[in-house]
Amino acid sequence: MSLYPRAVIDLDAVQHNLACVRRLAPQSKVMSVIKADAYGHGAKAIAQALADTDAFAVARLSEGIALRDLGFQQAIVLLEGVHSLAEMQLAVQYQLAPVVHQSAHIDWLEECPSLPFIWLMLETGMHRLGLPEAVIRESVEQLKKQPAHVGKLGLMSHFANSDLLGDSRNQSQLSVMTKLAAETGLPVCMANSAAVVSLPESYADWVRPGLMLYGISPFADKTGHDLGLKPAMQLTSILIAIQMLKAGDEVGYGGEWTATQSCRMGVISIGYGDGFSRHLSNTGQVMIRGKMLPVIGRVSMDTICVLLDNCPDAQTGDEVLLWGTSQLTVESQALRADTIPYELTTVLAGRVDREYQHGKS
Ligand SMILES: *Cc1c(COP(=O)(O)O)cnc(C)c1O
Numbered sequence: 001m002s003l004y005p006r007a008v009i010d011l012d013a014v015q016h017n018l019a020c021v022r023r024l025a026p027q028s029k030v031m032s033v034i035k036a037d038a039y040g041h042g043a044k045a046i047a048q049a050l051a052d053t054d055a056f057a058v059a060r061l062s063e064g065i066a067l068r069d070l071g072f073q074q075a076i077v078l079l080e081g082v083h084s085l086a087e088m089q090l091a092v093q094y095q096l097a098p099v100v101h102q103s104a105h106i107d108w109l110e111e112c113p114s115l116p117f118i119w120l121m122l123e124t125g126m127h128r129l130g131l132p133e134a135v136i137r138e139s140v141e142q143l144k145k146q147p148a149h150v151g152k153l154g155l156m157s158h159f160a161n162s163d164l165l166g167d168s169r170n171q172s173q174l175s176v177m178t179k180l181a182a183e184t185g186l187p188v189c190m191a192n193s194a195a196v197v198s199l200p201e202s203y204a205d206w207v208r209p210g211l212m213l214y215g216i217s218p219f220a221d222k223t224g225h226d227l228g229l230k231p232a233m234q235l236t237s238i239l240i241a242i243q244m245l246k247a248g249d250e251v252g253y254g255g256e257w258t259a260t261q262s263c264r265m266g267v268i269s270i271g272y273g274d275g276f277s278r279h280l281s282n283t284g285q286v287m288i289r290g291k292m293l294p295v296i297g298r299v300s301m302d303t304i305c306v307l308l309d310n311c312p313d314a315q316t317g318d319e320v321l322l323w324g325t326s327q328l329t330v331e332s333q334a335l336r337a338d339t340i341p342y343e344l345t346t347v348l349a350g351r352v353d354r355e356y357q358h359g360k361s
Pocket residue numbers: 033035079158192193194208209210211212218
């Protein structure tokens with residue numbers, strides 16, 4: 001039995017993309033971001049494929065513990081940090097490196113001498129998580145007096161606009177970091193995927209890409225292919241029914257699409273219950289037998305409908321591509337859904353079968 005819908009994930013592509021990161025930033029260590037189940041690709045398989053990364057980064061303590069429980073020995077950074085002293089002690093127990101972004105976290109550090117590393121999150125302009133320059137400066141002084149933490153401190157910050165090429169706010173964020181890095185002499189980690197591609201001056205000691213490892217472009221007007229990356233995920237399903245419609249027939253909930261003439265319509269086994277965005281109603285595209293076909297009507301929980309006019313040969317049982325080739329990219333699908341490709345892969349449900357392969361079959 002073939003399972004559908006199916007996300008086929010090419011682990012060689014992921015390794016190719018890590019090699020691209022290393023080629024771009026040869027002097028920097030790479031912290032591979034595999035939060036949110038590796039952006040929906042499956043953290044276990046992706047972490048195995050990225051085994052020679054210098055560190056992994058996840059958002060939450062629970063994600064870090066899960067990786068340790070799977071046996072991963074690499075450095076693991078918690079981008080969201082921990083939210084109580086008890087959690088900080090769990091970070092010690094599992095040897096996870098927290099990002100510190102609240103003054104209270106600094107106080108807990110005194111009671112947690114055996115953390116593997118501590119990343120101090122500097123506020124440079126994102127205004128999400130981070131401590132102001134003055135607080136970090138003071139904390140570094142304080143922490144340097146605690147022998148347990150000496151040599152285990154780094155500075156981190158996050159770009160708010162690195163997907164906008166030439167945006168001056170990137171330079172101003174960088175200059176806040178550069179100044180404090182010079183003062184403290186601590187290692188720096190700043191570049192996300194967009195910065196790895198477009199801001200070499202931000203590479204520093206560590207880079208911290210996520211999206212590009214999966215072969216996806218962080219820039220709205222470019223695809224992974226354009227950047228020399230290989231998309232890791234191909235999402236497919238099957239055509240489960242074909243119907244003949246006549247002029248005036250309405251398709252799906254709310255009847256938001258009406259046939260203006262007789263036509264063939266196909267039903268595909270994928271819906272928002274699989275994480276296929278409902279925002280692709282009446283605007284998504286799919287591919288059958290190499291032909292691009294429009295989604296018509298609303299996306300349902302388990303199915304979508306497409307107009308088959310452009311593919312007269314289509315038969316039930318045909319494989320349907322939802323995204324993952326150069327003709328039909330996840331980036332283009334995200335634009336149609338008025339969202340970003342990050343969201344489309346990350347929200348794929350557990351009901352979608354993940355299949356791993358090395359190279360395209
Ligand atoms: C998710 C995340 C990243 C990775 O960003 P990409 O755009 O996927 O490369 C890096 N740093 C932080 C703090 C993040 O939350």
